[in-house]
Amino acid sequence: MITAGLEFCDVAKAFGAVQALRGVSFTIAAGDAHACVGENGAGKSTLLKILAGIIRPDRGALSWAGERIHFSTPREALEHGIGMVYQEMLAFPNLSVTANIFAGREITNRWGVLDERAMRARTQELLMQLHVPVTPDTSMQHVSTACAQLVQVARALAFDCRVLVLDEPTTSLTDAEVDHLFGVVTRLRQQGVTVLFVSHRLPEVYRLCDRITVLRDGQFVDTFERATTPSDDIVRAMVGREPPRRVPHSSSVPQFPSSPVPQFPSSPALQVRGLSRRPAFEDVSFQVAPGEIVGMFGLVGSGRTEILETLFGLATPDAGQVAVDGQAIYVRSTRDAARAGLALVPENRQRQGLFFNLSLRHNLVLPLAAKQGVGLIRDAGEETAARAQVEALTIKAPHLKVTPDALSGGNQQKIVAGKWLATTPKVLLLDEPTKGVDVGAKFEIHNLIRHQADAGMACLMVSSDLPEVLALADRILVMREGHLRGELPGAGATEETVMRLATHDVDLDRPAGGNA
Amino acid sequence: MKQLWQVREVSTLMILVLEVAFFTWYLWPSDGGHPFLNVGNALLILKYSSIYGIAAIGAAIVIITGGIDLSSGAVIGLTSVVTGYFFVQADWSLTASALMGLMVGLSAGLASSWLIVGMRLPPFIATLGVMGIWRGAGYIITEARFYDLSAKLPRNWTVVGVSIDWVPPLVMVALAGTFQVLMKRFQWGRAIFAVGGNETAALFSGLRVGLVKTTAYVTAGLLAAISGVVLAVVQGQGKADLANGYELDIIASAVVGGTSLTGGRGSVAGAVLGALIFGVLRNALPQIPGATFYDRVIVGLAVIVIVVMDQIMVRRGEA
Numbered sequence: 073m074i075t076a077g078l079e080f081c082d083v084a085k086a087f088g089a090v091q092a093l094r095g096v097s098f099t100i101a102a103g104d105a106h107a108c109v110g111e112n113g114a115g116k117s118t119l120l121k122i123l124a125g126i127i128r129p130d131r132g133a134l135s136w137a138g139e140r141i142h143f144s145t146p147r148e149a150l151e152h153g154i155g156m157v158y159q160e161m162l163a164f165p166n167l168s169v170t171a172n173i174f175a176g177r178e179i180t181n182r183w184g185v186l187d188e189r190a191m192r193a194r195t196q197e198l199l200m201q202l203h204v205p206v207t208p209d210t211s212m213q214h215v216s217t218a219c220a221q222l223v224q225v226a227r228a229l230a231f232d233c234r235v236l237v238l239d240e241p242t243t244s245l246t247d248a249e250v251d252h253l254f255g256v257v258t259r260l261r262q263q264g265v266t267v268l269f270v271s272h273r274l275p276e277v278y279r280l281c282d283r284i285t286v287l288r289d290g291q292f293v294d295t296f297e298r299a300t301t302p303s304d305d306i307v308r309a310m311v312g313r314e315p316p317r318r319v320p321h322s323s324s325v326p327q328f329p330s331s332p333v334p335q336f337p338s339s340p341a342l343q344v345r346g347l348s349r350r351p352a353f354e355d356v357s358f359q360v361a362p363g364e365i366v367g368m369f370g371l372v373g374s375g376r377t378e379i380l381e382t383l384f385g386l387a388t389p390d391a392g393q394v395a396v397d398g399q400a401i402y403v404r405s406t407r408d409a410a411r412a413g414l415a416l417v418p419e420n421r422q423r424q425g426l427f428f429n430l431s432l433r434h435n436l437v438l439p440l441a442a443k444q445g446v447g448l449i450r451d452a453g454e455e456t457a458a459r460a461q462v463e464a465l466t467i468k469a470p471h472l473k474v475t476p477d478a479l480s481g482g483n484q485q486k487i488v489a490g491k492w493l494a495t496t497p498k499v500l501l502l503d504e505p506t507k508g509v510d511v512g513a514k515f516e517i518h519n520l521i522r523h524q525a526d527a528g529m530a531c532l533m534v535s536s537d538l539p540e541v542l543a544l545a546d547r548i549l550v551m552r553e554g555h556l557r558g559e560l561p562g563a564g565a566t567e568e569t570v571m572r573l574a575t576h577d578v579d580l581d582r583p584a585g586g587n588a
Numbered sequence: 589m590k591q592l593w594q595v596r597e598v599s600t601l602m603i604l605v606l607e608v609a610f611f612t613w614y615l616w617p618s619d620g621g622h623p624f625l626n627v628g629n630a631l632l633i634l635k636y637s638s639i640y641g642i643a644a645i646g647a648a649i650v651i652i653t654g655g656i657d658l659s660s661g662a663v664i665g666l667t668s669v670v671t672g673y674f675f676v677q678a679d680w681s682l683t684a685s686a687l688m689g690l691m692v693g694l695s696a697g698l699a700s701s702w703l704i705v706g707m708r709l710p711p712f713i714a715t716l717g718v719m720g721i722w723r724g725a726g727y728i729i730t731e732a733r734f735y736d737l738s739a740k741l742p743r744n745w746t747v748v749g750v751s752i753d754w755v756p757p758l759v760m761v762a763l764a765g766t767f768q769v770l771m772k773r774f775q776w777g778r779a780i781f782a783v784g785g786n787e788t789a790a791l792f793s794g795l796r797v798g799l800v801k802t803t804a805y806v807t808a809g810l811l812a813a814i815s816g817v818v819l820a821v822v823q824g825q826g827k828a829d830l831a832n833g834y835e836l837d838i839i840a841s842a843v844v845g846g847t848s849l850t851g852g853r854g855s856v857a858g859a860v861l862g863a864l865i866f867g868v869l870r871n872a873l874p875q876i877p878g879a880t881f882y883d884r885v886i887v888g889l890a891v892i893v894i895v896v897m898d899q900i901m902v903r904r905g906e907a
């Protein structure tokens with residue numbers, strides 16, 4: 073019944089000793105929206121990169137409508153109508169948003185001169201469709217990670233394509249942005265474009281896709297019909313056994329046993345008063361008690377990440393006071409912040425989170441070593457510490473000596489989150505800690521965060537994954553357009569109440585900004 | 589909108605103007621003609637600066653791709669030798685000899701890019717090797733002699749009605765204009781910037797990264813060879829050790845003109861202005877009594893001060 077569209081036939085690929093794909097065969101019907109899911113390191117990105125002409129398979133073939141296709145360069149794939157959004161979010165920081173979108177495929181007039189006006193206009197149109205709050209002339213280095221992700225999507229949408237491939241395009245996005253994106257994708261589908269979608273957020277997969285293919289350890293498991301398959305079956309197929317106990321229903325986020333309501337000691341671990349950094353955010357006041365996990369939610373561009381960056385000394389505020397353990401601190405650099413007992417799990421693992429020249433082991437133990445201030449590095453201790461981390465977080469790596477670029481995106485993220493969780497700062501700032509991490513590992517990371525909080529650490533977590541915020545946070549702060557719009561107790565909040573605060577101009581609660 | 593002084597080329601131009609104003613004031617004569625501010629001296633500065641400036645255009649292009657070209661000085665030297673050989677020894681016309689001279693740049697560019705793109709050598713090492721070989725070739729050809737072009741060159745000759753003295757600066761300006769437009773208004777330039785900004789992203793975007801780099805090194809080689817022809821004519825010599833060490837001044841010109849050594853940023857017009865800034869320094873410093881032994885130090889300080897000032901301005905502009 074499947075009309076032959078895109079067909080993978082016995083595709084295999086090994087990286088050294090690591091067998092990333094072991095003969096994967098399946099078919100995607102033309103015009104279908106097809107999802108590809110699996111645990112971190114299952115081989116999804118590798119498969120998509122083969123389709124995009126970036127990686128050459130060791131064996132196997134691809135065909136389109138029964139005809140064999142073979143791309144040896146990304147350029148060929150583009151010319152054959154394969155539009156691709158990469159998981160790694162590759163941008164040109166030195167170019168404008170417009171130039172990023174048209175890189176390699178600029179519009180020119182008949183003299184070969186770049187047609188800047190046409191490109192700007194098209195960019196403007198795409199940014200409007202996806203509701204990206206940036207202008208076409210903004211330099212890409214000033215675009216936030218979430219917006220950069222949308223720009224990457226715009227880049228794939230800027231040109232006509234037959235197959236649109238999206239590798240985790242929504243990891244930094246909240247439901248509101250995902251809606252816009254899916255709206256555009258749905259319109260493309262009506263024009264006959266085939267969509268291949270990879271995501272760890274099963275609800276999104278169910279919303280967008282008709283069929284779901286599961287990969288596990290580089291092997292094809294099965295293709296499921298959305299209509300007849302409950303998501304539990306998908307999770308079971310992904311992990312290859314019964315899903316871990318508390319991994320829940322469709323939201324795919326673990327629920328925690330109701331944690332004891334933390335006592336508020338006299339001095340909060342982190343106190344922020346009237347913090348402003350225009351135009352990103354203004355007059356933000358809140359506090360986090362030791363042992364408390366405070367979730368911060370807001371749409372893309374609401375100033376969430378900027379607040380964390382300012383607290384951690386990556387940017388200078390215009391006004392406001394910050395106190396840690398009741399002591400006012402003046403953070404002028406990240407070092408000041410670290411000295412004051414703050415740590416940040418950054419949002420962008422490629423740019424801010426990892427040392428690509430260092431081994432997995434060194435990446436994992438670096439913050440710990442830096443904190444203990446040991447000049448001399450003891451090999452054995454490091455090895456044990458790193459090995460324990462790898463196991464706790466189920467990091468899939470052949471050995472501890474690999475550099476992070478040889479790991480899958482989700483496994484890289486586990487390093488970023490894990491290395492800071494191993495230290496015990498007074499205040500841990502987490503920016504999208506489980507971005508691109510699969511269901512099981514997400515559960516582990518949540519456990520680690522909860523565990524550290526129980527031991528007295530204060531956590532401020534920004535996440536665009538609302539179910540995650542709801543599951544983990546004791547209190548939820550909601551940001552909109554640079555202002556703190558309200559505060560909800562974690563226990564009573566629902567997706568709806570949080571989204572209402574984040575999107576509409578109603579202040580349900582008292583305005584927490586202190587500007588009342 | 590950007591302020592005018594935040595446009596890179598404008599701030600470089602301002603530095604040049606300030607520099608000229610300073611030396612005009614400092615060297616103001618108590619009597620008689622101004623030793624610095626006169627047409628003859630201006631022409632001298634322009635003529636010699638164009639040797640650096642033309643090559644600096646190519647250096648900027650290569651640096652913007654994220655690479656470096658250390659072979660420009662050697663190419664200039666060998667070009668003067670090859671041009672001299674064909675002009676003097678083989679008695680060819682100047683045009684034909686100059687074309688043979690350009691082959692030196694073409695070959696150097698092709699060799700560098702083959703090593704960098706094909707053999708995956710780091711640009712620093714590849715062009716260092718090319719520099720040694722091309723410089724050495726000059727010594728092998730000349731065997732410590734030199735070709736005296738001046739004897740055969742006509743006196744007071746003109747090229748399409750323009751006195752020969754004015755040709756090098758005009759060539760430099762024309763090339764700077766052409767490449768400025770190519771870099772800013774054409775796909776090729778955009779590709780150069782993209783490769784320097786993020787090579788992986790460029791590859792994934794379907795750019796032919798290897799081809800883009802090859803064109804950059806070949807362009808740089810050819811431009812250095814044009815500098816070599818200019819030097820041979822201006823100096824009236826084809827000599828193996830000409831332009832020794834020029835590569836560093838050429839790279840410094842590009843950097844002072846706003847080209848970032850990390851790649852992805854820069855301007856060819858700025859590189860030419862940078863070459864003029866150094867040209868003025870080289871011309872004016874020896875005229876200051878007592879400065880003779882300090883001029884290298886001053887040039888070194890100038891590089892640092894200008895680049896630091898630039899970074900401060902860039903940071904201001906971004907904030």
Ligand SMILES: Nc1ncnc2c1ncn2[C@@H]1O[C@H](COP(=O)(O)OP(=O)(O)OP(=O)(O)O)[C@@H](O)[C@H]1O
Binds near residue numbers: 478
């Ligand atoms: N360049 C590389 N060098 C070595 N090994 C690699 C490389 N790229 C991927 N791998 C390995 O191949 C396997 C599959 O990786 P892939 O990126 O396809 O996973 P994925 O399914 O996309 O995971 P994620 O959900 O985390 O993105 C992993 O075990 C990874 O370590």
Ligand SMILES: [Mg+2]
Binds near residue numbers: 118159239482
């Ligand atoms: Mg992946």
